[in-house]
Amino acid sequence: MSYFVQLLVSGLVVGSIYALAALGFVLIYKASRVINFAQGEFIAVGAFVVYALSVYLGMNIWLALVISLLLTAVLGFFVERVFLRPLVGQPIISVIMVTIGLASLLEGAIHLTPFGGGNFSFPSFLPQKGIEFAGISVSYPQVLAVFFTLIFLAVFAWFFQRSTLGIAMRAVADDQMAAMSLGVSVEKVFALAWAAAGITAAAAGFIVGTVSGINLGGLVSIGLRVFPVVILGGLDSIPGAVIGGIAIGILENLATGYLDPLVPGGGTGGVFPFVVLLLVLWFKPYGLFGTEEIERV
Amino acid sequence: MRKTLVTVMAALAASLAFGQTVHLMWSGAITGPTSDAGKYYAQGVEDYCKYANEEGLTGGLKIVCEVRDDQYNNANTQRNFEEAIERGDPVFLGYSTGGTLQLKPLIEEVGMSYIPASYHIGNIDPPNNNYVFLPIVSYSEQVIAVLEYIAKEKPGAKVALAVHPSPFGRAPVEDAKKAAKELGIEIVEVQEMSKGLDYTATLKRFANEGVEYIVYQNVAGPVATMVKDAKRLGLNIKHAGAHYAGGPDLLRLAGDAAEGFIWVTSYFMPGENTKGATFVRELGTRYKRPSDTLESVHYPSGMLAAAIAIEAIRRAHEAGKPVTGDAGREAVHQALLGLTFDPGLAVGPVTYSKSDHVGVDMLRALRAEGGKFVPITEPFQSKLFRKVHYGK
Numbered sequence: 001m002s003y004f005v006q007l008l009v010s011g012l013v014v015g016s017i018y019a020l021a022a023l024g025f026v027l028i029y030k031a032s033r034v035i036n037f038a039q040g041e042f043i044a045v046g047a048f049v050v051y052a053l054s055v056y057l058g059m060n061i062w063l064a065l066v067i068s069l070l071l072t073a074v075l076g077f078f079v080e081r082v083f084l085r086p087l088v089g090q091p092i093i094s095v096i097m098v099t100i101g102l103a104s105l106l107e108g109a110i111h112l113t114p115f116g117g118g119n120f121s122f123p124s125f126l127p128q129k130g131i132e133f134a135g136i137s138v139s140y141p142q143v144l145a146v147f148f149t150l151i152f153l154a155v156f157a158w159f160f161q162r163s164t165l166g167i168a169m170r171a172v173a174d175d176q177m178a179a180m181s182l183g184v185s186v187e188k189v190f191a192l193a194w195a196a197a198g199i200t201a202a203a204a205g206f207i208v209g210t211v212s213g214i215n216l217g218g219l220v221s222i223g224l225r226v227f228p229v230v231i232l233g234g235l236d237s238i239p240g241a242v243i244g245g246i247a248i249g250i251l252e253n254l255a256t257g258y259l260d261p262l263v264p265g266g267g268t269g270g271v272f273p274f275v276v277l278l279l280v281l282w283f284k285p286y287g288l289f290g291t292e293e294i295e296r297v
Numbered sequence: 298m299r300k301t302l303v304t305v306m307a308a309l310a311a312s313l314a315f316g317q318t319v320h321l322m323w324s325g326a327i328t329g330p331t332s333d334a335g336k337y338y339a340q341g342v343e344d345y346c347k348y349a350n351e352e353g354l355t356g357g358l359k360i361v362c363e364v365r366d367d368q369y370n371n372a373n374t375q376r377n378f379e380e381a382i383e384r385g386d387p388v389f390l391g392y393s394t395g396g397t398l399q400l401k402p403l404i405e406e407v408g409m410s411y412i413p414a415s416y417h418i419g420n421i422d423p424p425n426n427n428y429v430f431l432p433i434v435s436y437s438e439q440v441i442a443v444l445e446y447i448a449k450e451k452p453g454a455k456v457a458l459a460v461h462p463s464p465f466g467r468a469p470v471e472d473a474k475k476a477a478k479e480l481g482i483e484i485v486e487v488q489e490m491s492k493g494l495d496y497t498a499t500l501k502r503f504a505n506e507g508v509e510y511i512v513y514q515n516v517a518g519p520v521a522t523m524v525k526d527a528k529r530l531g532l533n534i535k536h537a538g539a540h541y542a543g544g545p546d547l548l549r550l551a552g553d554a555a556e557g558f559i560w561v562t563s564y565f566m567p568g569e570n571t572k573g574a575t576f577v578r579e580l581g582t583r584y585k586r587p588s589d590t591l592e593s594v595h596y597p598s599g600m601l602a603a604a605i606a607i608e609a610i611r612r613a614h615e616a617g618k619p620v621t622g623d624a625g626r627e628a629v630h631q632a633l634l635g636l637t638f639d640p641g642l643a644v645g646p647v648t649y650s651k652s653d654h655v656g657v658d659m660l661r662a663l664r665a666e667g668g669k670f671v672p673i674t675e676p677f678q679s680k681l682f683r684k685v686h687y688g689k
Binding site: 006007013014107111114116117118121128129218253254261267 | 330337497528546553
């Protein structure tokens with residue numbers, strides 16, 4: 001029984017990391033209907049900024065994280081202003097291609113820095129031993145991931161429900177033309193969404209870097225690995241991203257724990273969530289919490 | 298007009314002074330997956346090439362080394378290889394397991410010697426195995442050497458293999474199973490593991506199965522996370538691995554959790570006080586490489602591959618043979634087949650023959666102690682590998 005509970009808990013904490021990484025996708029999609037294929041690169045930028053500040057400049061890691069959150073927000077804002085604003089009103093495929101190009105550009109730029117191909121670690125700032133309770137163990141970075149996810153969830157819930165900007169963002173997501181006719185600045189909303197996505201990406205980069213080290217390939221791959229999370233939860237649902245992330249994390253762990261011994265070579269943890277995803281999409285094509293778009297002609 | 302004529306004459310004179318130019322291409326992952334190894338490997342190739350030209354180790358030839366980033370993409374590797382064929386290069390430096398296995402029929406068809414960074418035994422096993430040369434012992438031999446060490450340390454030990462989900466990872470599995478039987482140790486499970494954020498489920502299962510050692514044929518990233526998780530869970534499991542699983546990268550990623558990790562490789566460690574390690578440090582310093590390059594085990598790996606190719610080209614040239622085009626390819630191949638020399642970059646000499654396409658036949662076991670890998674054996678050869686793989 002404790003084995004099962006351990007798998008559930010591990011799945012939950014890993015799922016929180018996925019959720020954190022997935023939030024950026026959802027924020028951008030929610031506001032602008034754009035899927036940002038450069039999310040993994042944003043995550044990498046966030047992690048490398050923390051590393052550079054804390055190791056090269058000897059800065060306190062928490063201060064480095066705050067600066068990284070701000071810098072990636074600025075990067076998101078800049079990207080929206082320079083690359084995406086000229087594409088407002090253009091076919092969605094053009095915008096998607098721009099984000100793919102942006103991913104290449106950012107990755108290439110990182111390769112020009114000393115971080116390109118290496119493996120790095122943040123200076124040790126958390127105990128290695130982990131937290132044990134009734135035979136269940138979780139690491140401190142994993143606890144931090146859960147904490148960050150809860151904070152972001154609370155902040156975004158408040159933002160979208162209570163703040164004028166958040167409500168404007170929802171209005172833009174719902175109907176751009178109607179929102180514009182009511183005086184909502186769509187451009188401002190888009191820029192804000194990209195900046196917020198940058199913040200969540202930096203937080204995710206910090207957590208992933210703490211858990212498994214800082215390597216460009218590994219960080220970028222997290223950006224792609226959370227695709228099933230956002231599709232399962234619904235591309236435009238923030239609670240969906242969190243629940244999708246946790247669901248995928250738990251499914252991965254249960255499959256690794258119970259199915260791997262039955263399959264030569266194992267590796268079912270990477271496949272089983274996709275099988276479940278396909279089944280869910282069969283019945284819920286817009287994901288568990290995604291908005292159903294019905295077009296009447 | 299007069300100025301142009303002078304320039305042309307000067308260029309001609311310079312080319313005569315330098316002798317014939319021979320191109321040597323390396324194609325590997327400077328960006329993309331595994332670039333944490335490829336980046337340093339490429340620098341090793343570049344630097345040894347410069348050094349050989351500057352120190353006159355090329356028999357009067359000018360070797361132009363070209364490193365190409367194929368992004369770990371076999372199609373790019375093939376394009377680069379085909380370009381080298383068309384240009385008349387005599388030998389090619391490759392990289393990945395997938396790229397090498399895929400190119401084997403073409404390598405055989407064109408008769409171009411090929412030295413990969415992948416130590417997959419399938420690269421030099423039939424069919425189409427006449428032109429591929431491994432710089433050091435294969436993954437299979439590395440893993441069997443680890444098992445031999447474990448069998449000595451803990452007779453009858455229960456072992457799990459944690460391998461990369463790719464031909465690279467699976468390469469030694471069958472040989473390892475046969476070797477384990479011979480050694481009287483039990484391989485409880487073979488688990489394919491890609492880069493993940495948490496290995497608690499796998500580790501708990503291993504612990505429930507009584508696993509005492511995990512042997513990795515993987516890259517440092519996932520190994521580091523698994524080693525850290527094992528430490529956090531307080532499991533009494535030892536960790537060991539083949540060349541690409543360990544090294545300074547693992548120490549950097551796993552920190553204290555890597556303490557006690559047993560690792561086998563044919564290369565010297567950066568901080569070692571040996572002739573080879575000193576040479577690598579001096580060369581890196583000479584070409585102003587940063588400290589992370591000097592600390593990487595992939596830097597001397599690239600140097601060794603370049604050294605082998607350049608030495609074979611030099612010997613073919615000094616034997617009066619052509620060193621470019623079809624004839625050059627065959628001459629360099631013949632030189633490789635008889636190549637015995639010690640560039641000092643690994644723990645043993647390079648010895649090739651018609652029936653032996655493994656360069657350095659020796660390796661050492663090292664253990665992570667106090668934040669560095671310390672040799673715990675003298676250079677040795679696996680006793681069992683030839684028996685289980687070739688049946689002799």
